[in-house]
Amino acid sequence: xxxxxxxxxxxxxxxxxxxxxxxxxxxxxxxxxxxxxxxxxxxxxxxxxxxxxxxxxxxxxxxxxxxxxxxxxxxxxxxxxxxxxxxxxxxxxxxxxxxxxxxxxxxxxxxxxxxxxxxxxxxxxxxxxxxxxxxxxxxxxxxxxxxxxxxxxxxxxxxxxxxxxxxxxxxxxxxxxxxxxxxxxxxxxxxxxxxxxxxxxxxxxxxxxxxxxxxxxxxxxxxxxxxxxxxxxxxxxxxxxxxxxxxxxxxxxxxxxxxxxxxxxxxxxxxxxxxxxxxxxxxxxxxxxxxxxxxxxxxxxxxxxxxxxxxxxxxxxxxxxxxxxxxxxxxxxxxxxxxxxxxxxxxxxxxxxxxxxxxxxxxxxxxxxxxxxxxxxxxxxxxxxxxxxxxxxxxxxxx
Ligand SMILES: C[S@@+](CC[C@H](N)C(=O)[O-])C[C@H]1O[C@@H](n2cnc3c(N)ncnc32)[C@H](O)[C@@H]1O
Numbered sequence: 001x002x003x004x005x006x007x008x009x010x011x012x013x014x015x016x017x018x019x020x021x022x023x024x025x026x027x028x029x030x031x032x033x034x035x036x037x038x039x040x041x042x043x044x045x046x047x048x049x050x051x052x053x054x055x056x057x058x059x060x061x062x063x064x065x066x067x068x069x070x071x072x073x074x075x076x077x078x079x080x081x082x083x084x085x086x087x088x089x090x091x092x093x094x095x096x097x098x099x100x101x102x103x104x105x106x107x108x109x110x111x112x113x114x115x116x117x118x119x120x121x122x123x124x125x126x127x128x129x130x131x132x133x134x135x136x137x138x139x140x141x142x143x144x145x146x147x148x149x150x151x152x153x154x155x156x157x158x159x160x161x162x163x164x165x166x167x168x169x170x171x172x173x174x175x176x177x178x179x180x181x182x183x184x185x186x187x188x189x190x191x192x193x194x195x196x197x198x199x200x201x202x203x204x205x206x207x208x209x210x211x212x213x214x215x216x217x218x219x220x221x222x223x224x225x226x227x228x229x230x231x232x233x234x235x236x237x238x239x240x241x242x243x244x245x246x247x248x249x250x251x252x253x254x255x256x257x258x259x260x261x262x263x264x265x266x267x268x269x270x271x272x273x274x275x276x277x278x279x280x281x282x283x284x285x286x287x288x289x290x291x292x293x294x295x296x297x298x299x300x301x302x303x304x305x306x307x308x309x310x311x312x313x314x315x316x317x318x319x320x321x322x323x324x325x326x327x328x329x330x331x332x333x334x335x336x337x338x339x340x341x342x343x344x345x346x347x348x349x350x351x352x353x354x355x356x357x358x359x360x361x362x363x364x365x366x367x368x369x370x371x372x373x374x375x376x377x378x379x380x381x382x383x384x385x386x387x388x389x390x391x392x393x394x395x396x397x398x399x
Contacts, residue, residue, distance in 0.1 A: 014175035023185055031189050034143065034200035038076065038099040045102070049079055052139075055169060055230045055237070056083040059136060062167055062227055062239060067133035068092060071159060073122045073152070074140025078106035084136075085113055094132070096122050098200070121200075122152055127159035135159065135166045142171045142206040145183065146215045149207070153219030157242055158275050166221065166240045169230060171206040179208050209236060216240045220275045220284040247283045251344055254357055256297065257304050266291070305358045305371045312373050323376040325383045329368045329390055336361040336368050339389055343370070346385055352378040 038045070060083035063070065067088065072081060075095035084091055092114045097103050103117050118125060127135075135156045141149055156166050173179035186203045195201060207215065213224045221240035229236050249263050252272075256263075264281075266272040271294060273287040283291075291297055305326075312324040331339065340359055347355065355374035361367070372382050 014177035015181055016174065016178075019178065023181075031193050031195060031201040031203055033195075034202050035098045035100075037202035039101045042077070042099070042101045042105060046077055046079065049139075052079070052230070055235075056080045056138065057086070058228075058230075059138065059167055059169055059237065060084045060087045062237065063088070063134050063136075064165065067164075069132050070094075071127060071132045071135040071156070072096070073135065073137045073156070074098075075106060076102045076140075078109060080136060080138045081106065081110065081115075085110060090114065092116075094118065096120055096125050098122075122155075123148065127155045129158055130161045132160050133164045135164075136168070137166075138169045140170070141168065142204050143200065143202060145205065146207055146211060149212075150215050150219050153216050153221070153240075154275060157220040160242045162242055164242055166216075166242075167227075168238045168240070169235060170212075170238075171204060171235055172209045172212060173206045174208075174234065176208055176211075179206065179211065182206070212238065217284065217286040218273070220282070220287070222284055247288055247344060248348065249281050251348065252283065252288070252291075254347070254355065255359060256301060257307070257356070258300070301358075301360070305360070305369060308356055308358055308371045308373055311356075321376055322373060323379040324371070324373045325379050327370045327372075327383065327386045329370075329386065330366055331361075331368050332366060333361075333363065335389075336366075339368060339386075342385060342389065343382065346382065350378070350381070352381075355379075355382075357382075 032040075041048070056079050059080055063084070068090075069092040070084070072078070072084075072093060072095040075081060075097050076099070078095060081093060081095065084093065094116045095103075095106065096118045097106075098119070098121055100119050103119050107115070107117060141152065144152075153166075160166060173182065182203075182205045186201070186205050189203065190197075190201065206212075209226070213226075216224050216238070220242070222243040223241040225239050225241075227237040227239055249260055252258065252263050253260055258266075263272065267274055267281065272283065272291045274281045274283045276282075292301065309324060309326065312322065329339070340361070343357075343359065347357070352374050355372065355378055357370065357372040357374075360369045362369070370382075370386060372379050374382075
């Protein structure tokens with residue numbers, strides 16, 4: 001029993017007293033619907049947000065230099081766009097917001113810009129596929145749960161061109177206790193006011209930084225970085241990258257020996273999470289790691305290296321002239337990822353006929369194992385890449 005008391009005390013410390021006081025003071029205040037909330041405050045809105053001005057410029061500065069077309073979700077009156085147009089006067093911008101009055105104000109300010117305004121809910125709006133160099137959002141997503149955010153992040157990921165990024169500046173919860181407290185309080189107030197789940201309300205339910213980043217990664221973003229904080233550490237500027245040339249169904253089939261049909265079936269059943277972009281399924285590293293960690297996949301993979309060699313030694317008839325190479329390399333975690341990326345890039349770029357391969361990195365022994373079978377010249381090509389990698393690694397080690 002004593003242990004429980006200690007835990008409760010600790011839990012309370014994880015939520016600032018100021019927030020607890022505010023929740024207590026406002027506990028009987030009726031929730032306001034999102035679009036009504038902003039619609040009613042449009043007059044004083046820009047003045048209220050004025051302290052953020054230098055951060056809007058910072059966000060604009062973090063956009064890729066060659067960006068020509070961007071998407072802004074929850075743009076409001078477009079304070080971040082004032083900064084974007086300041087740096088990129090010719091930027092082509094698609095901006096989405098629920099509030100018509102906020103958009104009207106934005107339109108008046110930037111009438112002569114290349115601006116496409118959409119008055120819609122960003123959860124239902126179609127963002128398109130690979131059409132933007134970057135996407136941005138400023139102080140808009142902290143009213144939604146992780147599941148809802150993941151939906152938006154997936155659409156953002158899909159809409160950004162490979163090599164592009166999404167920059168977000170938003171509140172975070174200081175602890176998991178705070179995140180849970182705000183979510184449960186929001187649920188309580190919704191229930192009290194009889195507001196259904198599909199109606200958006202203006203009540204902050206931020207995620208912790210870790211949870212926010214994890215949700216972005218789950219949506220497909222391969223690299224997520226915290227660029228810094230706005231003022232005190234409650235508002236990070238996060239940049240999430242969509243890396244070019246990610247893993248495809250063919251790669252998974254080459255790596256696991258599973259057929260295209262079986263893999264598509266796993267996707268349908270939700271066992272493998274992917275993004276369908278321009279008719280091609282793409283998978284993030286995070287979703288692949290989770291998939292390869294599934295027991296049934298692991299079991300299948302364990303025997304794959306031996307099967308490849310055995311197949312080669314017996315009556316492998318698919319290709320007449322063939323070579324089998326088994327390569328073991330001792331490397332660290334970062335290099336393992338780099339090696340896997342380089343191998344996949346090369347394999348995808350060359351579209352080697354009939355090539356089968358197996359790649360595994362054992363985190364404990366730090367040994368990467370690569371087995372490849374295919375046409376001799378193709379296998380030699382891949383083996384050369386492994387050799388180059390080994391030489392680089394040796395050079396690095398000797399510095
Ligand atoms: C705090 S304001 C931020 C506006 C602007 N990004 C800025 O920093 O000045 C949040 C905006 O998000 C919009 N918003 C909230 N939920 C939305 C949704 N589901 N779809 C579209 N817009 C939404 C609101 O209407 C509001 O204009």
